Amino acid sequence: MTTLMFILGIVLFAVGLLFSIAWHELGHLSTAKLFGIRVPQYMVGFGPTIWSRKKGETEYGIKAIPFGGYIRMIGMFPPGPDGRLEARSTSPWRGMIEDARSAAFEELRPGDETRLFYTRKPWKRVIVMFAGPFMNLVLAFGLFLTVLMGFGIQQQTTTVSSVSPCVIAQTEKREECKASDDKSPAAAAGMKAGDKIxxxxxxxxxxxxxxxxxxxxxxxxxxxxVVDRKGEQLTLHAKIATNWVVKKDSSGAYVEGKYVQAGFLGFSSATGVVKQDFGDSVTWMTDRVGDAVDSLVALPSKIPALWDAAFGDGPREPDSPMGIVGAARVSGEIATLDIPASQQLATFVFLLAGFNLSLFLFNMLPLLPLDGGHIAGALWESLRRNTAKVLRRPDPGPFDVAKLMPVAYVVAGIFICFTLLVLVADVVNPVRIS
Incomplete structure (x- = not known):
C-alpha cells in the first residue's frame, strides 16, 4: 500500500508539472496571438512527439520528455544587415547566430512579413515574453491562497502546551531547573497545559x-x-519576568543564534493547523517571494555542498537545490505520510506552488535563452530607439538578440551541468521530509 501511494504521489506531481508547463506556454501563446504573431507550434515537453493536433495555423502537442515546453513564433530574430538570411559562416560563434536567425524564419509563408515577432513594438514583445513566467506567478499565488485560506498551515497557537516551572535563559542550553532559578510567571499565576489565552x-x-x-x-x-480552561474563562495575574529570549525579525520569524532581553511568561505554545485571512496570506506569500529570491541569489554558494552530497560523504541539506526528480520523490513521500488526507493534499499543493514560484523567478533572469533574456533585449532596443529619437539621430532599428546566442549556449551549458549535478544528488542522496 505504501509503495502504491508513493507512486501515486509521483504521478500526481507529474500531472501538476505538465499543467504548470502548459499554463506557462499558454501565456506566451495567448499574447502572441493577441498581437498578431504567427505561432506554428505549441508543445508541452521535449523530444519525440507523443500526440499532436493542428487547429487553425497552430499545431498543439505533447512530447515524451516532460521537462519543459515551448511555442515557436515566426521571426524571433531580425534578418541580417542586408535584409536576408545570411549564408552559413565557418566561424562557430557566427554560425550560432546564423543558425538562430535561420530557425526564426522557418515555415515563413507569404503574408507573414507583417506577423514576425521582431517587428512588434518592444513593449508588445515584453508582454509576450513576460506572460509565460507571469502565468506561473499567478498559479503559485492561487495555489498558496488555496492552502492558506482553505486548509490552513501548521503554526504556533495561543493554546498552552506546557508550563515552564522556572525561568531559564534561552542562551543556556539546559532544561532542568536549579534551586537558584526563579519560578516562572506562568507557573506562579497558575497557568496549566490546555489553557487557551x-x-x-x-x-x-x-x-x-x-x-x-x-x-x-x-x-x-x-x-x-484571561484564559479559556475547558470552556470557562478565568483571569490569572502574572508579573512578567525579564529573560534572554530568541530574537525575532520584522516578519515575526525567529533569528537562530541571536538573543535579546525581553519579557518572559514561561510556557510553550501548542501548534495547530490555522486558516489565514487574505491579508495574512498576502503577507506570508510576500515573505516567501523574498525567501525564494534570497535562495536564488545564494544558489552558486550551495554548489560545493551539493557536489559533496552527490559524490562524497556530505549530508544533503534540507534547503539544498532540488530538481524535478527530487520534487517527484518528495511528492511520493507526501502521499505516504501518516497525516490526514487533507493535509497531504495541502502539502502537495504547497510543493507545486513553490515549484511555480521558482519557475517564475528563474525565467525572469535576464539571460538568453530564458524569457528574461528576450525581455532584456526588447527593453534595450526601446532604450536605444528612444535615445536616438531624443537626440535626433537615425533610428538604430531592431536590436539583434541573435548576436547574444553564443552567450545563450554558454548559459544553457551551465544550466545543463547544474541540472545533471542536482539529478545525481536527487538519486543518490535525496532531500527527505520524513
Whole structure:
C-alpha cells in the first residue's frame, strides 16, 4: 500500500508539472496571438512527439520528455544587415547566430512579413515574453491562497502546551531547573497545559505573534491574563519576568543564534493547523517571494555542498537545490505520510506552488535563452530607439538578440551541468521530509 501511494504521489506531481508547463506556454501563446504573431507550434515537453493536433495555423502537442515546453513564433530574430538570411559562416560563434536567425524564419509563408515577432513594438514583445513566467506567478499565488485560506498551515497557537516551572535563559542550553532559578510567571499565576489565552493585558490575542509581542513588551509588569480552561474563562495575574529570549525579525520569524532581553511568561505554545485571512496570506506569500529570491541569489554558494552530497560523504541539506526528480520523490513521500488526507493534499499543493514560484523567478533572469533574456533585449532596443529619437539621430532599428546566442549556449551549458549535478544528488542522496 505504501509503495502504491508513493507512486501515486509521483504521478500526481507529474500531472501538476505538465499543467504548470502548459499554463506557462499558454501565456506566451495567448499574447502572441493577441498581437498578431504567427505561432506554428505549441508543445508541452521535449523530444519525440507523443500526440499532436493542428487547429487553425497552430499545431498543439505533447512530447515524451516532460521537462519543459515551448511555442515557436515566426521571426524571433531580425534578418541580417542586408535584409536576408545570411549564408552559413565557418566561424562557430557566427554560425550560432546564423543558425538562430535561420530557425526564426522557418515555415515563413507569404503574408507573414507583417506577423514576425521582431517587428512588434518592444513593449508588445515584453508582454509576450513576460506572460509565460507571469502565468506561473499567478498559479503559485492561487495555489498558496488555496492552502492558506482553505486548509490552513501548521503554526504556533495561543493554546498552552506546557508550563515552564522556572525561568531559564534561552542562551543556556539546559532544561532542568536549579534551586537558584526563579519560578516562572506562568507557573506562579497558575497557568496549566490546555489553557487557551484569550487576552493579555486587556488586548485580545487571536494569534501567536500578537501574544508573543505583547509578552516581550511587558517585562517587569503585572499583567492580567484571561484564559479559556475547558470552556470557562478565568483571569490569572502574572508579573512578567525579564529573560534572554530568541530574537525575532520584522516578519515575526525567529533569528537562530541571536538573543535579546525581553519579557518572559514561561510556557510553550501548542501548534495547530490555522486558516489565514487574505491579508495574512498576502503577507506570508510576500515573505516567501523574498525567501525564494534570497535562495536564488545564494544558489552558486550551495554548489560545493551539493557536489559533496552527490559524490562524497556530505549530508544533503534540507534547503539544498532540488530538481524535478527530487520534487517527484518528495511528492511520493507526501502521499505516504501518516497525516490526514487533507493535509497531504495541502502539502502537495504547497510543493507545486513553490515549484511555480521558482519557475517564475528563474525565467525572469535576464539571460538568453530564458524569457528574461528576450525581455532584456526588447527593453534595450526601446532604450536605444528612444535615445536616438531624443537626440535626433537615425533610428538604430531592431536590436539583434541573435548576436547574444553564443552567450545563450554558454548559459544553457551551465544550466545543463547544474541540472545533471542536482539529478545525481536527487538519486543518490535525496532531500527527505520524513
Amino acid at each position: 484569550v487576552s493579555f493585558g486587556g488586548v485580545r490575542t487571536e494569534d501567536w505573534n500578537t501574544l508573543s509581542d505583547l509578552i516581550r513588551d511587558s517585562a517587569g509588569k503585572e499583567v492580567p491574563i
